[in-house]
Amino acid sequence: MAQDDASPGGPDLRQGVALAELADGGKLAGHVGGDAVLLVRRGAEVFAVGALCSHYHGPLADGLVVEDTIRCPWHHACFDLRTGEALRAPALGPIACWSVEQRDGMLFVGEKLTRSKPEAGEAASGTLGRIVIVGGGAAGFAAADRLRREQFQGSIVILSDDDAPPVDRPNLSKDYLAGQAPEAWLPLRGASFYAKNAIDLRLNASVTGIDVGSRTVALADGGTVPYDRLLLATGAEPVRLTIPGADLPHVLTLRSLADSRAIIERAATARRAVVLGASFIGLEVAAALRARDIEVHVVAPDERPMERILGAAMGDFVRALHEEHGVVFHLGETATAIDGHRVQLSGGGALAAELVVAGIGVRPRIEIAERAGLSVDRGVVVDACLETSAPGVFAAGDIARWPDPRSGERIRVEHWVVAQRQGWTAARNMLGAREAFDAVPFFWSQHYDVPINYVGHAQAWDELAIEGDIAARDCLVRFKRKGEVQAVASIFRDIENLEAEVALERRGGLGASTEASLGRFP
């Protein structure tokens, strides 16, 4: 996603604008010196905040105001209009706030406000000594960051078996892989962040076991680390190909920064690539390789890409979009063997490729939870507060199967924003908050210049209502079950996607008492 470096437009808000120009609930974009500033009116009050989202500079002027907050149109971050605080991931940092003076029917923006540190919560100042987080990904990083923001004074240890610090994983298959974003954009925070916040980030540290009795984790190098609270955030790993030739050096998968670098290295000399699987990641890889001018063939058993998640019409659109960019599909086929630089297909054909990327799904990394005797069911089972069956041990992100208050079913999703938000909830609950995780799931995917936003969770639907024109890249697709909207996918209908999120939130679920009891362990 390109960063917006254009100098801010609109009126100079220090010179004043008429209050009448700003309707109640309205927004007005302008600038204060070199800063893009957004005015938002809520009744008699007017707020002035930074106009660009702290995640990827999304234009908050196109976002949705919900009570005293504003939500970003691109990936649904949410900011407090009074304090600028990031209330929801994927934004990790705040936006700035300015003072606003109302005089003679005019609004004048004054000084940038300095941020005050939030008070330490009761739990945060308590007696917990050490919180250990297994996993340096979306959920693990978000939890550590949140713990410090909650003013937790004890020690925080992140154990990650990756050799890279926490990175912006979604970018590994998008602009970075396409050669359109520098590697400097990838770390979620620079090295100084960990030192400054006394977060003991241990890389190449593989956790092999948990002893829930003595409250220690065991490391592959023989060491142990004691904990008072433990967060498991081990994510998922790519399903490996098992066909002959799967272990050849030019056959790769994509999960980590090292994986993305390896694809880039091979792409430097490859002329032809085969992507196995028409999943989100597979197709984002296809788009990135096309941006590098590599011939790309996608082989997948499905009739259409992404049909199971997005439905037939969106699936057809995604296929056509990739074909427009030169991708060749081999649907209804699988690879049966990789023989040197030839990929053999189940239909009898073969494709030449100097690079093969397998995007055939992921599986949650639940082995250590399983071995420790935690309750597992195609994921680590957690209660509404994200605590596992072992008291004091929490789980978040791709591994967590939690009780969804809307459907009443336990669900597990593999979305960046959900992992981060669960990391935040788990962090607060490790400090004793006992908050139910009730966020509506959201994900986005980017194919060339077309973003697809999806909010909600529709495991199955009996009606698909399409508004607008998918082919014209202006649509909203509602996935309904028994007449009720379960999820909404959209292309360039950001505000409606945000409104759908609010509607799903407000519809609520099974009621607070049911929600709290859902998933409680006997």
Ligand SMILES: Cc1cc2nc3c(=O)[nH]c(=O)nc-3n(C[C@H](O)[C@H](O)[C@H](O)COP(=O)(O)OP(=O)(O)OC[C@H]3O[C@@H](n4cnc5c(N)ncnc54)[C@H](O)[C@@H]3O)c2cc1C
């Ligand atoms: C290339 C790519 C692109 C994506 N794009 C999008 C997107 O556009 N939108 C979207 O919503 N989602 C996207 N996703 C999915 C999203 O990244 C995941 O849902 C999210 O990262 C899950 O967060 P997590 O913290 O659960 O796991 P991860 O981010 O995978 O982190 C898990 C961490 O645990 C570590 N770990 C695992 N086991 C151990 C162990 N035993 N000991 C020590 N450390 C361990 C791993 O090294 C890793 O650091 C993408 C995923 C990939 C791979």
Ligand code: FES
């Ligand atoms: S740019 Fe605002 S949430 Fe991503």
